[in-house]
Amino acid sequence: MTDRYAVIGHPIAHSKSPRIHAAFAAETGQDLSYEALLAPLDDFAGTWRRFVAAGGRGANVTVPFKEEAWRLCDVRSPRAEQAGAVNTLSVDADGRVRGDNTDGVGLVRDIADNAGWPLVGRRVLLLGAGGAARGVVGPLLAAGAGEVLIANRTADKAVALAALFGSAGAAPLPVSGLALAALAESAAAMPCDVIINATSASLQGERLGLADGWFHGATAVYDMMYGAETPFLAWAREAGLQQRRDGLGMLVEQAAEAFFIWRQVRPRTDAVMAALRANLP
Numbered sequence: 513m514t515d516r517y518a519v520i521g522h523p524i525a526h527s528k529s530p531r532i533h534a535a536f537a538a539e540t541g542q543d544l545s546y547e548a549l550l551a552p553l554d555d556f557a558g559t560w561r562r563f564v565a566a567g568g569r570g571a572n573v574t575v576p577f578k579e580e581a582w583r584l585c586d587v588r589s590p591r592a593e594q595a596g597a598v599n600t601l602s603v604d605a606d607g608r609v610r611g612d613n614t615d616g617v618g619l620v621r622d623i624a625d626n627a628g629w630p631l632v633g634r635r636v637l638l639l640g641a642g643g644a645a646r647g648v649v650g651p652l653l654a655a656g657a658g659e660v661l662i663a664n665r666t667a668d669k670a671v672a673l674a675a676l677f678g679s680a681g682a683a684p685l686p687v688s689g690l691a692l693a694a695l696a697e698s699a700a701a702m703p704c705d706v707i708i709n710a711t712s713a714s715l716q717g718e719r720l721g722l723a724d725g726w727f728h729g730a731t732a733v734y735d736m737m738y739g740a741e742t743p744f745l746a747w748a749r750e751a752g753l754q755q756r757r758d759g760l761g762m763l764v765e766q767a768a769e770a771f772f773i774w775r776q777v778r779p780r781t782d783a784v785m786a787a788l789r790a791n792l793p
């Protein structure tokens with residue numbers, strides 16, 4: 513029988529996940545179906561349970577249900593635990609619900625493997641301290657980042673997120689939090705090697721500019737948003753930064769990791785990425 517999977521969110525109509533997973537299934541020869549399920553805002557858990565009762569084996573979870581998905585799991589992976597959010601659900605042989613989070617590893621693979629930007633020992637500036645940012649701090653550190661600076665409009669949230677990763681010893685913490693507004697000043701700036709935008713500022717068409725001093729000639733700039741040039745990547749281009757990348761690769765890589773969790777087969781991602789890119793507006 514064909515195994516059923518789905519992506520659950522609200523809204524969901526424009527999700528690219530069904531297309532990505534169908535391509536992975538075709539490429540790896542796996543017999544599965546993958547559908548988009550719209551959950552009512554007040555009934556994510558019911559939507560998931562009905563899907564499982566109808567034979568669903570697993571699901572991806574997207575906005576705004578990742579924290580709720582975290583809560584309904586019987587078992588969570590360490591990275592999901594750390595992220596406080598789940599984007600990949602599976603039902604195991606005993607009927608237990610297992611939760612994982614593949615967003616961070618998807619970002620790291622896109623940066624380190626696809627873009628080829630080194631992370632080991634590098635200073636990373638992460639903009640934002642919401643759900644998207646929280647899921648990537650651990651994977652960035654696991655990939656060898658030397659230091660992660662978290663900058664957020666609400667500075668307290670950046671400091672609190674950094675504290676989750678701080679070590680208790682006397683050594684300087686590799687993760688620290690600061691106010692986004694501080695980035696407008698050069699005075700106390702520290703040049704960063706990789707800058708990642710995990711805020712939703714682009715959604716509101718808002719620009720996040722950084723003062724000189726926070727970057728250098730070879731700084732690489734990543735925006736988790738994708739599509740037509742985002743305001744943040746437009747800023748980076750105007751600042752003369754050559755290495756710029758949007759989040760389309762992260763989307764495909766997090767899907768590939770979810771596919772691997774479900775099927776124990778790792779799909780290729782390059783052709784899917786190119787096909788999606790060709791269809792972007």
Ligand code: ATR
Nearest residue numbers: 640641642643644645664665666669711712713718
């Ligand atoms: P997500 O799951 O996408 O991270 P979120 O948890 O609501 O969504 O977090 C949104 C992030 O974008 C936060 O870091 C938010 O900053 P605050 O914590 O200060 O709200 C940031 N953000 C949203 N709009 C922004 C804007 N116009 N300028 C700067 N930061 C913004």
